[in-house]
Amino acid sequence: MRSTEPLIGITMGDPTGIGPEVIAGALGDRSARLDYSPVVIGRAAIMQRAADMRALRLQFQGCANWAQVAELLSSLPETLGTDPVTVPCLEAASRESQDARDGCIDARGGQAAYDCLVQAAELCNSGKIAAMVTAPLQKKAMELAGHHWPGHTELLAHLCSVDSTAMMLYLPPGKPNHGGPYGLGVIHVTLHMALREVFEHITEESIIRTIELTHIYFSRLLARSRGKFVGEGGLSDGGRPRIAVTALNPHAGESGRFGREEIDIIAPAVHKAQSRGIDATGPWATDTLMPRAARGEFDAVVAMYHDQGHIALKLLDMFEAVNITLGLPIVRTSVAHGTAHDIAWKGIAEFGGMSQAIAAAVKLCGT
Numbered sequence: 001m002r003s004t005e006p007l008i009g010i011t012m013g014d015p016t017g018i019g020p021e022v023i024a025g026a027l028g029d030r031s032a033r034l035d036y037s038p039v040v041i042g043r044a045a046i047m048q049r050a051a052d053m054r055a056l057r058l059q060f061q062g063c064a065n066w067a068q069v070a071e072l073l074s075s076l077p078e079t080l081g082t083d084p085v086t087v088p089c090l091e092a093a094s095r096e097s098q099d100a101r102d103g104c105i106d107a108r109g110g111q112a113a114y115d116c117l118v119q120a121a122e123l124c125n126s127g128k129i130a131a132m133v134t135a136p137l138q139k140k141a142m143e144l145a146g147h148h149w150p151g152h153t154e155l156l157a158h159l160c161s162v163d164s165t166a167m168m169l170y171l172p173p174g175k176p177n178h179g180g181p182y183g184l185g186v187i188h189v190t191l192h193m194a195l196r197e198v199f200e201h202i203t204e205e206s207i208i209r210t211i212e213l214t215h216i217y218f219s220r221l222l223a224r225s226r227g228k229f230v231g232e233g234g235l236s237d238g239g240r241p242r243i244a245v246t247a248l249n250p251h252a253g254e255s256g257r258f259g260r261e262e263i264d265i266i267a268p269a270v271h272k273a274q275s276r277g278i279d280a281t282g283p284w285a286t287d288t289l290m291p292r293a294a295r296g297e298f299d300a301v302v303a304m305y306h307d308q309g310h311i312a313l314k315l316l317d318m319f320e321a322v323n324i325t326l327g328l329p330i331v332r333t334s335v336a337h338g339t340a341h342d343i344a345w346k347g348i349a350e351f352g353g354m355s356q357a358i359a360a361a362v363k364l365c366g367t
Contacts, residue, residue, distance in 0.1 A: 005037045006130035006365040007073075008358060009123055011116040012042025012093060013135025014142075016100045016109040017339025018349035020050035023135055025351030026358060027087060028056030036362045037076075039069055039129065041116045043097050044089040053347050057084040062091050066128060092119040103341040110141030117152065121159040124330040131331035131361040135354070136339045139192075150192030153325055156332060165327035166213045167191055168300075169313045169336050172356065177316040180296030182221055182241075184316075186309040187214045187302050187326065198305045202248060202261060207269035207302070213326040214243055214300045215278045222299075244289055244298040245270050245282030246308060252285045266304075286312060310336075319352045322360045333361040 013019030024047060027038055040047055044062030051058040063069040072088045097112035120132040134152055142149065149155040157165045166187050173183040189210045190201045218241030245266060249259035256263055266283040273280040290312045293301050303309030313321060321336035335353040343349055
């Protein structure tokens, strides 16, 4: 391991889904530039099975504790000349996780995903790893194992003792429909809840909080790209990220004909954000906003609810999208898809999203 490389922890996720094989695919992609050192947090036997299924020259070596991981890392060569490539795997998941049924909702898989995530958060919070990348979990399986969390974002907020977080789906720059020179992010005011509950959680305060988290993140991203200093207030040279805020109702409410949320809640939140020096505009009707954002007119879009943001961004480029949690004291990225039980353990899952999630984590280590 080269001392200049960030150490990236990758959680196995639910072993009944495609998590292990997309991790193996990303780590086994010899065409990718490996500018980080990976540590998988999961179960070595499961990870080896995934690598063997894809005929990848990877050797996952199980480590019972962090001391063994550190010892193994110190012994690895500084180049990738070895074949197969050795990848440390911290045995965070139990032996029983190996018996979880492929492609099925299984409490053993839910427990494994939970154990891996908790272990990775502890390693990140203690500074042992520079960032964590998470493979997908199955929420019902985790519930069957006794862990009642809507998803990664909410559980990570609890593990990191923070109150204000937001999920962002992010497309890195450089391809058509990926926004401008800094890429395109879609950040959600509400997240994992029934649609009928969304209206109770769309408040002026929740919208402002999400806009501010978006402003802080993209200010730092822009500053890093420009080589400028940035604090909580934004860029030192006065440059500000361009944030578009969506409406909630069709046609942005048609001046109150289709609902008053735009008039009574969203527009006041946008105006308050503007008074704090944030370049926010809206509320915009989402159907016409997203093509503008894809062309680079905005750096980020603040969406009101899960599917409003997810569907729009994934239609632009699902397999390049990265899930990034804003508001955490640690770096956490993830794939923008689920466990995909219908194709799990068939050797056909796309691993490009995992590669992008790892690349994003490496870049964020420097922000």
